Structure formats: structure tokens, C-alpha cells
Amino acid sequence: NAGVTQTPKFRVLKTGQSMTLLCAQDMNHEYMYWYRQDPGMGLRLIHYSVGEGTTAKGEVPDGYNVSRLKKQNFLLGLESAAPSQTSVYFCASSLRGEGNSPLHFGNGTRLTVT
């Protein structure tokens, strides 16, 4: 049972380049999330999904887009990367969405934008 898997683990982009981060979960969870983690800022929610085909904005959605075409996958896209998007990105999933269900996290993608 792999849980939540993120690819890639590391990536370096130049300003203006685009990329997609992939998250896959094998726990049949309905809810999926993308967070970013920055020093001194804790984890901040970028986008989330309450089920296949749905997406919604979190706290810091600007500059990112997401898609949930399949229940087990949640993609995070950066259309035109900026240095401010240098961060560690975490995907998470949960069985239920009312906050009573623990989040299961992937091991993160470390992104550097130069």
C-alpha cells in the first residue's frame, strides 16, 4: 500500500517555465489537497478537491492550476513559474472532508525557480 505518491521529488525551473506536479493516492480517498511549505510560514493550502472532477481554491491559489480527472490523481500546474514559487509542495488526501479525518501526506516535491 503506497499511500500518497508525489512525482517528481525535485525540480529546478527557470522563471517563466511551466511544469506539472503529479499526486496519486491508492486509498480511494475523496478529498485531495495541495499545500506549500515555506520556512516560517507553516503549510498553506493552495487548492483542494472534494471529489473526481471538482477543484476549488485554497488560501494561496494565484499562479497555480489543478485538475482532478481521475479520483486517484490530483495534478498541480504552474503555467509561468516565478521565484516566489520556490517551495516544498505537499499533496495530501483524506477519506472525509469535514476535518474529522486525518490527512495522509506524500513526501513532497522540492521546487526551485531561478
Added chain:
Amino acid sequence: SQQGEEDPQALSIQEGENATMNCSYKTSINNLQWYRQNSGRGLVHLILIRSNEREKHSGRLRVTLDTSKKSSSLLITASRAADTASYFCATHAGGTSYGKLTFGQGTILTVHP
């Protein structure tokens, strides 16, 4: 500012000692969760405590919640070197259709062998 704020920011102890970390929050919550993050890894869920609960145990972990003071504490007893990690509290305030958690900035725990 973050809903949950951990204290202290860093804690250094010897193996076998107890470690206590505190979390304060500002608004009413439905539940509070504690997570552990080892260096270079994702967060791992430890304990969830609901607003109507005062204390929960899981192995060497003990979590208390005082809603009147808007605070929670995580106690790790008989610490081990493997407990070295960052610990985060996360609060759920309800009123949303998804599991929106607000994370604090974490306490870095170092346990020396």
C-alpha cells in the same frame, strides 16, 4: 497570522526525558490534530482530539485540549532519538465542506542519544 502557534519553536532534550510542546489558537475549533514531520519527508498524523474531549493517549503520546484557554499540548514520554522531528498542530474550525486545516509553524524537537 496562523491559527495554531506552537511553543517552543525548538526543543532539545536527552533520550529518556519527556518532551512537551504547546499549541495555541485564536478561534473556536471543531478538532485539533497533531502531526510529525521527519526531515525531508511528509507529515504523518499522530492524534486527533475533538473539541468535546480533554485528553487522548496513543502509546507514548498524550494530548490535552483546553478550549477555555484555546490551547493544546503534546507530551512525548520517555523520548527516543527516533522522535527527533518537527511537530505541528493543525486546527479545524468547521463551517466548510472540506477538511480545511490551519497549520502552525511547528516545534523542532531534537532528542540526543
